Amino acid sequence: MKFVNENGEELSGMDKLDKIFYLQEKFDQDVIKNRNLQDITPEQWIQKQTLAMVSELAELIAEVNFKWWKNPKEINYSAVKEELIDILHFFVGMCNRVGMTSDEMFRIYIDKNEENFRRQYGQSEKKGYEFK
Secondary structure (H helix, E strand, O other): OOOEOOOOOEOOOOOHHHHHHHHHHHHHHHHHHHOOOOOOOHHHHHHHHHHHHHHHHHHHHHHOOOOOOOOOOOOOHHHHHHHHHHHHHHHHHHHHHOOOOHHHHHHHHHHHHHHHHHHHOOOOOOOOOOOO
């Protein structure tokens, strides 16, 4: 797949996460322009995107047999993957609205992941997570 910016220049030097952030911002700006949403604040955007994400999470849970009172259906993993991507769209859109870059998200994720491991092994100042 070939990625190009608004000037037609190829974005071959971008990594995958950078491309996701770039393409989501490009899409969001197109929606803002074409739906006349210029007056929506970042706070309102995040509220709307959170509600949209909750809706997508409901669609995801419906795909994976959460109703224990019903006979389970075969899981459609293609539909599950599509719902996960819908969730990612809204998540990345919120990251963009608060000025979080893909590099910043990666760094914060790595830090939090390390802290989560420390918590599980009782090596964190935050107690109550460790294995017993």
